[in-house]
Every structure is written in structure tokens, then in C-alpha cells.
Amino acid sequence: MDAVQFTSSSLHVMAKPIGPICNLDCEYCYYLHKERLYSHHERWKMSDDQLQAFVRQYIEAQPSDAKTITFAWQGGEPTLLGVEFFERVVDLQKRFKPDGVQIDNAFQTNGVLIDERWCAFFKKNKFLIGLSMDGPADLHDRYRYDKKGDPTFAATLNAMKQFKASGVEFNVLVCVNRVNADDGKRVYTYLRDAGGKFFQFIPIVEQRGVGQHPEEPAEAGGHAHQHLVSSRSVLPDQFGRFLIGVFEQWIRRDVGKVFVQIFDQALSAWLGMEPSLCVFKKDCGRALAIEHNGDLFSCDHFVEPDYKLGNILETPLLELANSNRQLEFASAKSKTLPQYCLDCEVRFVCNGECPKNRFIETPTGDPGLNYLCEGYRAFFNHIDPWMKKMAAEFKAGRPVANVMSKTGRGSSGRNDPCPCGSGRKRKKCCGDNQR
Numbered sequence: 001m002d003a004v005q006f007t008s009s010s011l012h013v014m015a016k017p018i019g020p021i022c023n024l025d026c027e028y029c030y031y032l033h034k035e036r037l038y039s040h041h042e043r044w045k046m047s048d049d050q051l052q053a054f055v056r057q058y059i060e061a062q063p064s065d066a067k068t069i070t071f072a073w074q075g076g077e078p079t080l081l082g083v084e085f086f087e088r089v090v091d092l093q094k095r096f097k098p099d100g101v102q103i104d105n106a107f108q109t110n111g112v113l114i115d116e117r118w119c120a121f122f123k124k125n126k127f128l129i130g131l132s133m134d135g136p137a138d139l140h141d142r143y144r145y146d147k148k149g150d151p152t153f154a155a156t157l158n159a160m161k162q163f164k165a166s167g168v169e170f171n172v173l174v175c176v177n178r179v180n181a182d183d184g185k186r187v188y189t190y191l192r193d194a195g196g197k198f199f200q201f202i203p204i205v206e207q208r209g210v211g212q213h214p215e216e217p218a219e220a221g222g223h224a225h226q227h228l229v230s231s232r233s234v235l236p237d238q239f240g241r242f243l244i245g246v247f248e249q250w251i252r253r254d255v256g257k258v259f260v261q262i263f264d265q266a267l268s269a270w271l272g273m274e275p276s277l278c279v280f281k282k283d284c285g286r287a288l289a290i291e292h293n294g295d296l297f298s299c300d301h302f303v304e305p306d307y308k309l310g311n312i313l314e315t316p317l318l319e320l321a322n323s324n325r326q327l328e329f330a331s332a333k334s335k336t337l338p339q340y341c342l343d344c345e346v347r348f349v350c351n352g353e354c355p356k357n358r359f360i361e362t363p364t365g366d367p368g369l370n371y372l373c374e375g376y377r378a379f380f381n382h383i384d385p386w387m388k389k390m391a392a393e394f395k396a397g398r399p400v401a402n403v404m405s406k407t408g409r410g411s412s413g414r415n416d417p418c419p420c421g422s423g424r425k426r427k428k429c430c431g432d433n434q435r
Contacts (some may be wrong), residue, residue, distance in 0.1 A: 011061050011321055012278075012287045014072050014300045015054065017046040017085065017283070019292040022077040024152060025108050027143040028177055028204045028232045031076065032212035034303050038293070043082060048088070050294045053312055056090040059101075061318040069097070070104040074300075079113040083121050090125050106130065108173070110144070111159025112151060112152060119166035130200070137188035139180040143232060157194070164195045172196040177204040178231060181238045184245030192249075192258055200261045201246070203239050205357050205371055206230040223359050225371060240375030244382050251386055256271040256401030266380065269349035270387040271394060279354040285330020288321060296320050298329045301356045338366040341373075346380040 020034040141151035163229040265275040285410035289300040298307040309320040
């Protein structure tokens with residue numbers, strides 16, 4: 001990898017100002033158990049000195065020609081810090097930002113503590129909120145409950161309603177797990193009709209014995225790799241069907257009105273551009289994570305001792321981010337791809353996805369295949385015809401939403417093949433429930 005390109009590229013750091021501390025106990029959470037990395041007497045709040053150092057160094061670490069700098073705040077649950085903490089964040093951003101540079105903030109929350117004051121702050125300071133919501137109540141509450149074991153759907157839905165009423169911009173982040181993955185159509189249409197316009201679908205993949213709620217090793221059986229992951233983890237083929245189910249709803253009525261992150265990333269790839277999302281980039285390494293005490297890690301999904309780069313109070317953030325250790329971490333993503341991936345027809349969009357999920361073998365026995373490969377491959381091949389049409393519209397300077405007129409929605413009889421491509425009759429597939 002060219003170190004000059006690396007050092008001059010934009011840098012993204014996921015900030016964890018309260019570490020893993022949260023008011024929920026979601027079964028599949030990948031971050032709650034990070035509390036074990038630190039002392040039981042830890043002060044779980046980024047101090048003012050640490051906060052000042054982070055804000056200043058993060059701004060200084062961006063390319064000199066950057067017009068917009070985006071901060072991302074996550075946890076745990078960052079609302080536990082209170083509005084005052086983030087008022088201080090905004091003040092520091094104004095103090096340290098260069099003239100002519102815009103500061104944006106992204107903020108991830110479970111929504112439980114959202115009230116009028118939070119909404120007023122978010123609206124005033126133009127925060128973009130990521131609201132975690134896994135679908136209707138029966139699907140959302142299966143794994144997302146509070147410390148007492150009580151469901152959280154009502155509080156999350158109330159947060160969404162408050163955001164809409166207050167004009168706060170928000171994305172809906174859906175964790176796709178073993179339970180809701182069989183209901184892609186229902187999850188998407190429910191959340192869309194509830195007011196969601198921007199969606200991210202995050203596959204839950206937990207290796208056995210890892211996490212806040214680890215499960216014992218299991219015997220092989222069922223799906224080829226089911227025994228390697230928790231019972232909460234989405235199965236590869238199941239994830240593919242989930243994405244296809246969502247896409248079939250979206251392509252018929254929502255193009256240009258509802259935005260789904262993975263569809264946007266796919267279109268970039270079909271237009272010949274490298275996807276911008278780290279999991280689909282050829283190499284990673286520019287999306288790091290900073291803990292509450294200033295410790296910097298290679299990635300949000302690699303907050304482990306072996307991937308700790310240092311502390312920004314001891315070594316500048318940019319120096320840590322451009323270190324040889326991080327360069328090696330970044331380039332390993334492409335260097336370790338098995339031949340099976342290199343020969344794959346959809347590698348141009350997938351690039352082996354996230355290294356954290358590369359723990360199964362290829363059909364020929366080579367290590368390093370992504371656990372979700374089967375699902376991604378099915379999904380990207382399924383959408384190929386539509387992506388080609390959308391890319392053609394875009395290149396011709398026409399709205400990509402024009403593809404909706406090519407789906408044949410409403411033109412087929414109930415006994416004709418369903419336009420979703422399943423091969424079944426329309427009345428037995430999407431039928432009259434097509435929305």
C-alpha cells in the first residue's frame with residue numbers, strides 16, 4: 001500500500017465517550033463485554049482534557065482540503081452522558097475548526113432517554129441520529145431489552161415519533177439476526193411506514209463463546225456453519241434472502257424516496273467506483289475507534305489488546321493512525337483474500353466484506369472466507385440487472401428512480417409470474433400485498 005495515499009486520505013474515528021456502558025442489555029451486542037478491558041473502578045466518561053485532545057487532534061488529522069469533518073458518537077449509550085456533555089462537544093468543535101470547514105455530527109442511540117431537550121439540541125446543532133430498531137415490537141423486543149429484562153420497543157418508537165415531530169434527521173439501524181431475518185419485507189415496510197427514510201442493515205455475526213451473553217460450543221448440524229456462531233446470529237443464506245426481500249419492496253416504489261445504505265454502496269460499485277463503506281472497500285484502516293480514556297484502536301470491531309495503537313494523550317492521533325501497525329492492519333484485508341474470493345464475480349462490490357467475519361473455509365479448504373459469503377453472493381447477483389439499469393440511467397443524466405417504471409408493477413395478473421423473480425405465481429408471492 002502507498003503510505004503517501006494513506007496519510008493523505010480522510011480519517012474516520014468512532015468515538016466511545018462512555019465506553020461500553022449502556023442502559024440496555026441487548027443479547028447480541030458486540031460491545032458490552034468490552035467493559036472487561038478496563039478496571040472495575042473505571043470512570044466511564046471521557047474527561048474534559050481527553051475530549052479537548054480528541055476534538056482538536058481529530059480535526060487536525062483531516063486532509064487540509066477537507067470541507068466537511070464528521071464526528072461519530074457511539075457507546076454503549078451516549079445519551080447517558082447528558083445533553084451538557086455534547087453541548088461541550090459543540091463548543092470545542094467551534095473553537096478548533098478552521099474557517100470555511102463545516103462540522104457534522106452523527107450520534108447513535110437506542111432512543112430510550114430521548115426527550116424534548118435532546119430533540120431541541122439535535123435539531124439546533126443539526127446532528128444526524130442513528131436510531132437502533134429491529135422491526136415491529138415482536139421482532140425488536142426479542143433481543144433488545146433493558147437491564148431488568150423489560151422490552152424497549154415502545155420507548156424506541158416514541159423516540160422516532162419525537163424525532164419526526166421535532167424535525168430531527170435520523171437513520172434507522174436494523175440489526176439483522178436469526179429471528180427478524182425471515183421477515184425482511186415486514187421489517188422494511190413497517191419501519192418505512194413508521195417514518196424511516198434512511199436505513200442501514202447490520203448483520204449479527206457472533207462467534208461462539210464471545211460477547212456479553214456467550215454460548216457454549218455446539219455440535220455441527222443444520223447449516224454448514226451454524227455451529228460456529230451463536231443462535232442469535234443470522235445465517236448466511238438467510239441474510240441474503242432478507243436483503244433480497246427488502247430490495248424487492250424498495251425497487252418497486254421507493255427508489256429516490258427511501259435510501260438503503262447497502263443499495264447505495266452497490267450502485268457506486270456498478271458505476272465503477274469503489275464503495276465508500278469500510279466493510280466493502282478493498283482495504284480498510286481509516287475507520288478507527290477511540291475509547292473513553294483516549295485509547296485508540298484499529299477498528300470499532302477490533303477493540304482488543306492486540307489492536308490497541310496507543311493513547312492520544314501520549315501520541316498524536318494522526319501519528320497512531322498512520323503507524324506501520326495500522327498500515328499492516330489495513331492492507332491485510334486484500335492481501336489475505338483466498339483465491340475463491342479473487343475469482344468471484346461480485347468481488348468488485350464485496351471485497352470480502354469485514355475481516356472480522358472471515359472465519360470459515362472456502363469449498364476447496366482454504367481459510368479466510370467470509371461467513372456471510374453465501375448471502376452476499378446471492379444478493380449481489382440478484383440485484384445485478386437492476387443495478388445495471390440504474391447505472392445506465394445515472395450515466396445518461398436521468399433519475400435512477402426511472403427503473404421503477406421498468407419493474408412491471410401492477411401489469412401482471414395474479415396467476416402470472418411474480419415480478420420479483422421468484423418464479424412463483426404473483427398471488428403466491430408478493431401478490432396483493434405488494435406495496
